[in-house]
Amino acid sequence: MSPNLSSNLVPLTIIKGAGHEFIPLPQGQNATTADFHSVRTKTTESPAHFTSGFYKIEAGPQRPAHYNFEETKYVLSGQIDILDEATGITHHLVPGDFAFFHVGSKVKFSTKSQGFAFYAVTRPVRAPHPNLEGREEGKARL
Template identity: 70%
Template sequence: MFLSLELSGSPAVSGNLVPLTVIKGAGHEFIPLPNGENATVADFHSIRTNTTESPSYFTSGFYKIEAGPARPAHYTFEETKYVLNGQIDILDEATGITHHLTPGDFAFFHVGSKVQVRYDQHPFFTLKSPGRSEKNNTLTWFSTKSSGFAFYAVTRPVRAPHPNLKDREEKKSRL
């Protein structure tokens, strides 16, 4: 038995049924680190949304980090991270709290965050929110003492395709 739910006041949706997109085994594929890098993203699915209010890209992937130097990035999109394995440490200088993200933990990053590389015994990133004075900037540092693995969803197109998941989307349902 299937349940059909229609909420009053909800936006109209096409009467055509739309099939799911499925990528079997996505989380089991090896993600190689680029030569000389200790962190990488691996985008495995991206669409241009059909949201009528504000269409944009919606991309999913995995984030992998190991101890060592990292590259800078500038957030021009929203991002969520959900830790699946290992640990990713985040020091938020706005609050002075160090968050030790472990499997099951979630973090959200806002548009405008800027990541800068800084090296220490264990490298970390510094995130800065634009439009604030240097004195009042919100700073967040990322590091790991061993390795961390997270799922992410971002509002941007594919930037770094997962090398082992290209063209793996199922073309039709396997009921």
Template identity: 75%
Template sequence: MVFATSTVSGNPVPLTIIKGASSEFIPFPAGENATVADFHSIRTSTTDSPSYLTSGFYKIEKGKAYPLDYTCEETKYVISGQIDVLDEATGVTHHLVPGDFAFFYVGSKVQFSTKSAGLAFYAVTRPVKAAHPNLAGREEDVKQKSKL
């Protein structure tokens, strides 16, 4: 285990480390082929306009398309598979594959789908709405220090 700190106003602040925050622990809701799983959220207080920063995984399998009207900003980075994103503003469907990155603005209207399966990491400016299942007990004890 590695213990690291960051400083804000000269005071050290310990990092939050979540062990095992991986996609195999994310079940689909009954009858669904896509889901989000938030695994960390923080409300900033060091900026002129405080906001939330939440991160997690987006997982989708072949099936129905999921429309979304964005009321916050979001970034997605595709880790595996393919995620298709129909941009309703342009009518263009983007086929995102591992290594691709997308940014969604407030006001974006999209539809997510896939012909197989896809997994993406995301960061979004909203509070937690879908807590990552099965993470209880996976946060490292910040009181323990590295013996490096």
């Protein structure tokens, strides 16, 4: 290891127990996002926020989204259907499938059952999910 690197070491952030069982849907809603970690990037020419969390959806009305940031979603369980309004194609994502949303993407999310995905976005935390706060290693009381 380079001597210069050792003086600039920063410890990892570990989130303990950040699973779907801690993410209830809001009253009267069939989908939610749960932001659980955000950081302002330091190594890019144009620093941006980098936020990650979970997306949960159950059967119900379509959930529209028009993106002014980039996002990736990786499906962990169930099925998430995404209508891409640019092409008119509905993609049926299942565990192991990955989607990338560009600035300007316009979609509608839905499912016939339920779906759960991990996401990473280039935006700050909108509202930290209360059931995930304080779950960083060293703070968690599991």
